[in-house]
Amino acid sequence: MIRAALEAATRRLARTSSSARLDAELLLADLLAIGRAQLLARDTDTLTAEQHAAFATRIARRANGEPVAYLLGRRDFWTLTLAVGPGVLVPRPETELLVEAALEAMAGRTAPRVLDLGTGSGAIGLAIACARPDAHVDLLDASPAALAIAEANRRTLGLGNARTLPGDWFAGLGSARYDAILSNPPYLADSDPHLASLELAHEPPVALVAGPTGLEALAAIARRALGHLEPGGLVALEHGATQGEAVRSLLAGAGFGAIRTRFDLAGLERATQGTRPD
Ligand SMILES: C[S@@+](CC[C@H](N)C(=O)[O-])C[C@H]1O[C@@H](n2cnc3c(N)ncnc32)[C@H](O)[C@@H]1O
Incomplete structure (x- = not known):
């Protein structure tokens, strides 16, 4: 029964x-x-x-410990249902803060260019491509397994205004410029005790672990994002609940203005954004 x-x-x-x-x-x-x-x-x-x-x-x-989303082969994110599986992070609800930040910032811009760095399943970039059919969205990841899943999702959703690109953060993007750069990069330190949890054991380490401090990927992106943004363009980065201050200081040090941090439903600092001064 x-x-x-x-x-x-x-x-x-x-x-x-x-x-x-x-x-x-x-x-x-x-x-x-x-x-x-x-x-x-x-x-x-x-x-x-x-x-x-x-x-x-x-x-x-x-x-x-296998995530329910892997067993079902799908996960809802924003307005989309995305295919997921071993090889990509399961998109989390708090990552929708980056989509909110980007849609707000791009409200007055026509045909905005958007970069989703470390796209995984394509969650952030595809949500934006769907919400803004006039946008051009690049979905970039260093992991071939993740890019294959992002590309499959892009095709299934019929989002011709997005494309997948292999890459190691900004290396390979040349002089490309965007109106918004969004990233939920790996941000755990390699000694983080959460890595021993059953749930995280099934997700790819390249999606989770940044290095000895956990801030390595956030710092690498903060350092180079300004040079790839149009004046007034937005950078928005997801981070761990205790990393807000460090990310605000990384963005300020890189020359960003209008820096603010968004909170998740539990009231924890989760995403920090800044804009390139005009
Ligand atoms: C935390 S996951 C985020 C996935 C997706 N954006 C999401 O929010 O569900 C981080 C992603 O960054 C990618 N990544 C890690 N190092 C990278 C690098 N050096 N260059 C580009 N992508 C990288 C991983 O493969 C992974 O897909």
């Missing part, structure tokens, strides 16, 4: 997941190709032996 299967799965996942019941419902609803509301309305239905076995496999993988 669906109800019993969900209860057993929730008990098993409770040891390793803070969203055990939700995880179980999402994984079973997807397996049965129905919505969660339908799943709950039909909770006295029985499962076939094959459905039981397939659900047990998913729950075992989830109990081992």
